[in-house]
Structures are given as structure tokens and as C-alpha cells.
Amino acid sequence: MDAQIKALAEPRRRQILELVRDRELAAGEIAAHFEVTRPAISQHLTVLKDASLVTERRDGARRLYRVDPTGLLGLKRFVDTFWASGLARLKTEAEAEAAKARPKVKGR
Amino acid sequence: MDAQIKALAEPRRRQILELVRDRELAAGEIAAHFEVTRPAISQHLTVLKDASLVTERRDGARRLYRVDPTGLLGLKRFVDTFWASGLARLKTEAEAEAAKARPKVKGR
């Protein structure tokens, strides 16, 4: 999961993912959306590909990229785990607060 | 969401989060789990606190830390969005594959 989260930590790579989320785009088309040079985008695409966050498909001399959900699985599990424990904690605190408000009552 | 994901990109900070996920720990207790110096952990805790990923509570001279689910909300939405679109894409492709297997049939 380390590769995935490090790949997503860069804002530009998240922007690239937004671009290829629901449509397939060539490397040059992706680069046209940014003000950095094309090689910079190419390096970002390599990072995303190595992290299994995008897939690469060749079409002649072009290379088409698209989001790949595979790499997101580990990160999703990580986030969901902490989210669930956070919710459980909030629930416990809320119940403790409610119990403090009316200490004599047991149920309801 | 930028601060949160950059905070989580560091492996040591994720380890710290694991430690304070279900129990409250003092800064010194957290630092005892690692081989780096205590100030290094203190700096990590500052980053996590600024990203609303942990809460700080003072108890005399000690400072107790614990996971705060607040900062996870944005990241969770981001991951869930891509996860959902990825699932939708896989579903579409599976249906296309099924349609290719039996091109004459319309339904079922």
C-alpha cells in the first residue's frame, strides 16, 4: 500500500487520475491539460502504473491510460478500518455523555 | 485533503496512527515504540495534529494523543469515488464480455 499512497500524495497525480477516471486518454492528451512538460507527465504515469492505479494500453504509437481500481483496494481497507474505529469511538463517547446526563437510568 | 494524504504518505506516521487507534497514548510512550529520537516523533505528531488525524489532550506535563476520524472524511470520499467508478467500469466490461460470448441473445 506504500506505493499507492505515495503516488496519491502528489496533487498532480490525483488530477491525472481525475482525467482518466471515466475515459481513456493518450499520454499527450493528458499532458495537454497541464503546464508542465510532457516528460514530467510521463514520469507521473509511470508511477501511477507501477502502483496499479492506471492501466496502459498501446494503440499504434500512442499509449492510452485509464484508471485501474486494483491498486485502490489496500488503501480503501486502510481508510475504512480507521473510519470504522473512529465511528465506534464517537458512538462510545456519545453514550458516555448520555449516561452522564442521566446517571440513574439504566436502559433507554 | 492534501494535508491528510501527505501525512499518511509517511510510513512512520501510519504506524503512529495504528498505535493510537483504539487507546490514548502519551508522546513519550509513542516514541518508545520506535528507534528514532523523541523530537522526531514529536514532529510527526504535529503533522498528524495539523491534518486533524489525531487529537491532543493535556494531562499535567504529559500530552495524550488519539486518532481523530475528522481528517479522514475527505480522503474516504476520494477513495470511495474512485472505487465506485472502478467497480462500475469492471461491471461494464464484464457485461460487454458476456455479450460478446453470445451475440445473438438480447436479454439474460
Add this chain to the structure above:
DNA sequence: TCGTGTCGTTAGTTGATACTTACGTTAGCA
């Protein structure tokens, strides 16, 4: 086969950051 278009790769530079050492701050106790 010779250009042209589409990309990836390498080398080098620069800015960000994780770390250590040294110091400052606050709380509690004799």
C-alpha cells in the same frame, strides 16, 4: 527508406522533508 509524430528514458538541478543535536517551556514535587 526517410521523415514525422508519439512517447519513454537519462542526467542534472532544485525544493521539500525526515532526522539529529541543542535548547526552551511547563508541570509537579522536595
Add this chain to the structure above:
DNA sequence: TGCTAACGTAAGTATCAACTAACGACACGA
């Protein structure tokens, strides 16, 4: 009021990565 314990902060260093410029590789058409 001193002393100690538990932290945070500041300054300096070293490593990492995002970027540019230059070059190489591959596909396609005249």
C-alpha cells in the same frame, strides 16, 4: 525556590523526488 520529568521548538544536515533539457525508441505514411 530549586530540581526533575515530559514535551515542544529551532537550526542544521542529508536524502528523496519533481522538474527540465537532451536523447533514444517505436509506429506509420510518402
